[in-house]
Amino acid sequence: xxxxxxxxxxxxxxxxxxxxxxxxxxxxxxxxxxxxxxxxxxxxxxxxxxxxxxxxxxxxxxxxxxxxxxxxxxxxxxxxxxxxxxxxxxxxxxxxxxxxxxxxxxxxxxxxxxxxxxxxxxxxxxxxxxxxxxxxxxxxxxxxxxxxxxxxxxxxxxxxxxxxxxxxxxxxxxxxxxxxxxxxxxxxxxxxxxxxxxxxxxxxxxxxxxxxxxxxxxxxxxx
Numbered sequence: 001x002x003x004x005x006x007x008x009x010x011x012x013x014x015x016x017x018x019x020x021x022x023x024x025x026x027x028x029x030x031x032x033x034x035x036x037x038x039x040x041x042x043x044x045x046x047x048x049x050x051x052x053x054x055x056x057x058x059x060x061x062x063x064x065x066x067x068x069x070x071x072x073x074x075x076x077x078x079x080x081x082x083x084x085x086x087x088x089x090x091x092x093x094x095x096x097x098x099x100x101x102x103x104x105x106x107x108x109x110x111x112x113x114x115x116x117x118x119x120x121x122x123x124x125x126x127x128x129x130x131x132x133x134x135x136x137x138x139x140x141x142x143x144x145x146x147x148x149x150x151x152x153x154x155x156x157x158x159x160x161x162x163x164x165x166x167x168x169x170x171x172x173x174x175x176x177x178x179x180x181x182x183x184x185x186x187x188x189x190x191x192x193x194x195x196x197x198x199x200x201x202x203x204x205x206x207x208x209x210x211x212x213x214x215x216x217x218x219x220x221x222x223x
Contacts, residue, residue: 006032008159008190009054013063016049024049026063029209033158036181036191036204041211047194051161054192055085067159081108085161086151091135097146098122098131101153108154117153124180125149126173140168148177152184159190166197178203 007030015025024046031037039047052058053065056072056079065072073079091100101121105114122128125145135143144167151160160181166174174197181191181204195201201208 007066008033008035008068009037009192010066011050011053011063012065014050014053014060014065015062016046016053016058017061027209029207031190031192031207033188033190034185035206036185036193037207037209038201038205039192039194039209039211040196040201045211047211048163051085051163051192051194054159055083055161057085081154081156083159083161084151084154084157086147086163086165091143091146093134093136096132096134097127097138097149100135100146101149104150104153108156117155121149121153124152126176141170141173144168145173148180152180157189159192160184162191162193162195164195164197165193166195166200174199 009029009031011027011029013025014027014029015023017023027046027050029037029050039050041047049058050065053060054067054072056067056074056076067079067083070079072083095103098118101118102114105117110117119128122131125148127142127145127149130138130142135146138146144165148165151157162181165177165181169177178200185191185204191204193200193204
C-alpha cells in the first residue's frame with residue numbers, strides 16, 4: 001500500500017461544488033512514483049476536474065490535493081518543471097511544431113541542450129517530417145502527438161497528468177503511447193490518467209478509481 005509520505009499525488013476528501021446538483025467528490029486517492037492511477041467513468045463525472053485540481057488550475061471547495069508533497073501552484077516554475085499536464089493544448093498559429101518545442105525547451109532552461117532535446121522529442125513522437133508545419137495544418141491525430149511532445153520534452157517531469165491521451169490517435173499510435181508511458185513509469189514518473197480506453201487502463205494502471213454519475217469514487221485497483 002502506498003504510504004502517505006511516499007505519494008506523488010494525494011487527494012484527501014477533495015470536493016468541487018458547482019451547484020447543489022453538481023458536486024464532485026469527496027475523492028480520496030494516492031499514487032506513488034512509478035505508479036499509474038487511472039480515473040474512469042462517464043463524461044461529466046469529474047475526472048478532468050480532478051486532473052485540473054492536481055495541475056493547480058481548478059480550485060477545490062473542500063479537502064486537499066498535494067502533488068510532490070506540496071499544494072499545486074501552476075504559476076510556480078519549480079512546479080511546472082516537475083509536473084506536466086496533457087490536455088487540449090492551445091497552440092500559437094504562427095509557430096511551427098519545432099518552434100513550439102523550442103519555446104518549451106527555453107522555458108525549462110535547457111540551454112545548450114535545446115536543439116538535441118527538441119530533435120529527440122520530434123523523433124520520439126513521430127513528428128520529424130512535420131516539424132516545419134504550423135499546428136493548423138496538422139490532422140487532429142498529429143495535433144495530439146504535438147501535445148504529447150510538449151508534455152514529454154522536459155525530462156525533469158516527475159508527475160504526468162493525462163486527460164484522455166488516446167484522443168484522436170489511431171490504433172498503432174495508441175500502442176506506441178502505451179510503450180512510451182510504460183517507460184516513463186519505469187523511470188519513476190507517477191501517472192494520473194483519465195481515460196475511456198480500457199486497454200490503456202489494463203496496460204498501465206495499478207490502481208483504478210471509478211467515478212459514478214454522482215461523482216463519488218471507489219478504489220478498485222491493486223496496491
